[in-house]
Amino acid sequence: MADDQKVEIGMELAQRDKIKKMFPWSVSFTDGSPGNGGAMGDPSPDVVAAVNDPKNGIVNPAFTPPSLLSQQSTVWTRKQQAVCVRHAFKHYGSKSNPNHVLSNLNMTVAKGTIYGLLGASGCGKTTLLSCIVGRRRLNTGEIWVLGGKPGTKGSGVPGKRVGYMPQEIALYGEFSIKETMMYFGWIFGMETPEIDDRLQFLLNFLDLPSQSRLVKNLSGGQQRRVSFAVALMHDPELLILDEPTVGVDPLLRQSIWNHLVQITKDGNKTVIITTHYIEEARQAHTIGLMRSGRLLAEESPQVLLQTYGCQSLEEVFLKLSRKQGNDATANNVPEVNIANNISLPNGKSVMMIEQEDDNSSCGDCCPLTTKGKTKALLQKNFLRMWRNVGVMLFIFALPVMQVILFCLAIGRDPTGLHLAIVNQEMDWATKACPVLSNCSFTHLSCRYLNSLPNDTIIKDYYPDPESAINAVRVGDAWGALYFTDNFTDALVARMVLGRDADEETLDQSEIRVWLDMSNQQIGLMLNRDLQLSYRDFAQDLLSTCDQNPKIADIPIQFKEPIYGSNDPSFTDFVAPGVILTIVFFLAVALTSSALIIERMEGLLDRSWVAGVTPLEILFSHVITQFVVMCGQTALVLIFMIFVFGVECKGDLLLVIILTILQGLCGMCFGFVISAICELERNAIQLALGSFYPTLLLSGVIWPVEGMPIVLRYISLCLPLTMATTSLRSILTRGWNLVEPDVYLGFISTITWIVLFLTISMLVLKFKRG
Numbered sequence: 224m225a226d227d228q229k230v231e232i233g234m235e236l237a238q239r240d241k242i243k244k245m246f247p248w249s250v251s252f253t254d255g256s257p258g259n260g261g262a263m264g265d266p267s268p269d270v271v272a273a274v275n276d277p278k279n280g281i282v283n284p285a286f287t288p289p290s291l292l293s294q295q296s297t298v299w300t301r302k303q304q305a306v307c308v309r310h311a312f313k314h315y316g317s318k319s320n321p322n323h324v325l326s327n328l329n330m331t332v333a334k335g336t337i338y339g340l341l342g343a344s345g346c347g348k349t350t351l352l353s354c355i356v357g358r359r360r361l362n363t364g365e366i367w368v369l370g371g372k373p374g375t376k377g378s379g380v381p382g383k384r385v386g387y388m389p390q391e392i393a394l395y396g397e398f399s400i401k402e403t404m405m406y407f408g409w410i411f412g413m414e415t416p417e418i419d420d421r422l423q424f425l426l427n428f429l430d431l432p433s434q435s436r437l438v439k440n441l442s443g444g445q446q447r448r449v450s451f452a453v454a455l456m457h458d459p460e461l462l463i464l465d466e467p468t469v470g471v472d473p474l475l476r477q478s479i480w481n482h483l484v485q486i487t488k489d490g491n492k493t494v495i496i497t498t499h500y501i502e503e504a505r506q507a508h509t510i511g512l513m514r515s516g517r518l519l520a521e522e523s524p525q526v527l528l529q530t531y532g533c534q535s536l537e538e539v540f541l542k543l544s545r546k547q548g549n550d551a552t553a554n555n556v557p558e559v560n561i562a563n564n565i566s567l568p569n570g571k572s573v574m575m576i577e578q579e580d581d582n583s584s585c586g587d588c589c590p591l592t593t594k595g596k597t598k599a600l601l602q603k604n605f606l607r608m609w610r611n612v613g614v615m616l617f618i619f620a621l622p623v624m625q626v627i628l629f630c631l632a633i634g635r636d637p638t639g640l641h642l643a644i645v646n647q648e649m650d651w652a653t654k655a656c657p658v659l660s661n662c663s664f665t666h667l668s669c670r671y672l673n674s675l676p677n678d679t680i681i682k683d684y685y686p687d688p689e690s691a692i693n694a695v696r697v698g699d700a701w702g703a704l705y706f707t708d709n710f711t712d713a714l715v716a717r718m719v720l721g722r723d724a725d726e727e728t729l730d731q732s733e734i735r736v737w738l739d740m741s742n743q744q745i746g747l748m749l750n751r752d753l754q755l756s757y758r759d760f761a762q763d764l765l766s767t768c769d770q771n772p773k774i775a776d777i778p779i780q781f782k783e784p785i786y787g788s789n790d791p792s793f794t795d796f797v798a799p800g801v802i803l804t805i806v807f808f809l810a811v812a813l814t815s816s817a818l819i820i821e822r823m824e825g826l827l828d829r830s831w832v833a834g835v836t837p838l839e840i841l842f843s844h845v846i847t848q849f850v851v852m853c854g855q856t857a858l859v860l861i862f863m864i865f866v867f868g869v870e871c872k873g874d875l876l877l878v879i880i881l882t883i884l885q886g887l888c889g890m891c892f893g894f895v896i897s898a899i900c901e902l903e904r905n906a907i908q909l910a911l912g913s914f915y916p917t918l919l920l921s922g923v924i925w926p927v928e929g930m931p932i933v934l935r936y937i938s939l940c941l942p943l944t945m946a947t948t949s950l951r952s953i954l955t956r957g958w959n960l961v962e963p964d965v966y967l968g969f970i971s972t973i974t975w976i977v978l979f980l981t982i983s984m985l986v987l988k989f990k991r992g
């Protein structure tokens with residue numbers, strides 16, 4: 224050990240004794256030896272005063288520029304450290320198969336210094352920084368940042384006291400450099416002119432291209448510099464930079480380091496920086512050499528070089544790594560804990576008093592104004608949408624297209640259906656219906672055939688029943704009709720004789736039909752048309768013969784329906800559900816990946832670290848989506864009701880409100896997906912996967928009353944079911960809010976909105992592990 228170091232340690236010990244004697248109840252010292260560490264409760268004002276009192280031979284570096292520090296040793300309280308990490312453990316993966324990344328790591332960053340965190344790839348540097356800025360939480364251990372634990376009121380994070388440059392680029396590609404700066408500047412509560420000034424400085428300093436260039440069009444190195452500029456934007460107290468010099472040319476790298484040295488000179492700014500260029504870290508005041516989740520050493524570069532007798536920091540690192548490797552092989556991994564004995568820029572050692580933070584001393588960490596942040600977040604959401612033409616088209620063209628396709632493709636009666644007809648009364652050779660000699664009309668079979676709707680049915684004539692049935696079998700026709708050669712006489716006899724008609728007469732007067740019922744819609748429609756045509760034919764016949772046409776009817780008379788029409792269409796039944804499904808799932812599609820994309824690009828974390836809360840992020844998305852939703856709802860309803868004439872008997876305002884609420888509900892469901900899923904792929908799978916079950920179970924395409932009883936209850940619990948019933952009641956029955964069927968749809972939708980929002984809030988809040 225060098226002589227001057229021995230002297231310092233002697234001085235430190237003397238000072239420890241001095242303070243211990245003065246304030247034995249409130250302080251303790253840690254020196255890395257087991258059992259000699261830990262916090263000791265709140266500092267007494269006397270301790271703080273004594274610590275700051277030059278008469279005690281103690282200087283607080285928070286108030287003294289490191290460069291001006293004298294030969295005295297220094298005692299710091301935890302409040303005066305920029306960052307302090309104690310016994311940090313962090314693992315990824317499950318408890319049964321954990322990947323240990325931080326293992327009992329201690330780290331102390333003195334205020335007003337540059338701390339270079341060095342280590343091999345994958346040793347846990349980014350994880351450590353993520354925990355410091357509150358992006359992740361330790362499994363055990365403690366972290367203090369600027370006097371408070373990350374995430375608490377007293378800490379600098381999240382908030383404007385910290386500038387964070389993550390390893391990912393974490394910038395919005397659709398933004399120009401200026402828009403990027405505006406966004407983060409507003410989030411940090413800066414005024415626009417202030418941002419402009421700072422922007423000009425950063426453009427020059429970091430040699431950035433024109434401020435109007437879009438970030439996505441910049442080179443990788445330029446993007447990293449913009450990311451660095453964002454961290455510097457608000458001139459924070461603590462800069463945490465994860466590899467800011469990657470992809471930066473040596474000249475600019477040097478000027479970045481010069482800048483860092485410059486800003487830390489007056490002792491008010493602190494920098495933690497990771498870099499793979501180990502030698503550039505010589506300019507740091509303290510170097511933390513990290514390997515396998517712990518610090519091998521934490522000292523000034525000069526002390527490290529001297530202590531290990533090396534020419535370069537790389538050599539020191541290799542030496543320490545080998546040493547740790549050997550120790551680990553011997554199953555005796557040493558814990559290098561020099562965190563309580565910190566080196567200052569002037570090469571002096573500093574002791575630390577372990578002292579709990581005082582959260583009330585928040586000072587300048589007051590919350591940022593929500594107004595600026597909301598402005599920034601809203602502008603960001605709209606700008607991202609506006610710059611992305613595909614998204615814009617998706618947002619407004621897709622609902623219109625879906626409505627048009629629905630109205631054109633669904634609910635209309637099929638046409639052009641082939642029927643194989645065998646009419647043995649007809650002249651097969653001429654395919655003509657001879658006029659009866661004793662009557663003014665043709666055979667009744669021909670007359671009946673003429674009454675069939677021509678647009679629906681195409682008549683194909685066959686000579687015998689076998690060939691007609693075969694035509695159905697091979698798919699040439701949807702059904703076969705057979706008239707006996709005595710059909711007309713038999714039918715007349717049947718009508719005249721009534722109940723006295725014999726079996727043969729009844730048999731001969733029957734029209735025999737074989738239908739292909741493999742397609743229910745077509746089968747049922749042919750069945751209906753054949754029967755309705757018979758009724759018309761029979762009524763016509765009876766009136767020709769001066770008889771009451773009513774005799775042809777079955778004795779059930781359907782009066783004018785109370786709701787709907789006598790000829791209801793499938794479109795009327797499905798339209799309400801389709802309107803809501805379109806709006807609901809478009810909202811799901813839009814939002815289900817919104818947060819994931821930001822999270823994957825590191826943007827969500829960056830905004831969080833800057834002080835944006837999950838609530839504010841959700842709120843900004845809700846507002847943006849609401850505007851979009853109004854546009855989509857207007858388009859869907861205009862096309863459905865005014866262009867395609869879907870009936871709306873009720874209050875249009877209720878229809879609009881319910882549709883918008885359903886859109887909001889879909890959006891909130893999208894947020895839940897977005898919050899739960901890590902990957903966009905998973906979110907898409909979940910959103911698509913939920914589409915069909917919801918559609919099938921919500922009574923959109925088939926009445927809920929047709930489901931087994933258990934499914935009915937499940938169905939009623941889904942967000943679309945009651946809303947669909949409600950909308951259907953408004954549109955087709957003209958009901959208003961006093962009817963249970965209507966107001967239950969509103970209540971169910973609002974309940975789901977609240978539920979989804981709460982779930983996404985909770986997931987967003989507690990997800991960071």
Ligand SMILES: Nc1ncnc2c1ncn2[C@@H]1O[C@H](COP(=O)(O)OP(=O)(O)OP(=O)(O)O)[C@@H](O)[C@H]1O
Binds near residue numbers: 315342344348390
């Ligand atoms: N989200 C995660 N889930 C699981 N493992 C992770 C996750 N993030 C990091 N790891 C693992 O933790 C270890 C440390 O990663 P970290 O990114 O902290 O290293 P690093 O020192 O920053 O590396 P580099 O210098 O290459 O950036 C690595 O083994 C990495 O694979």
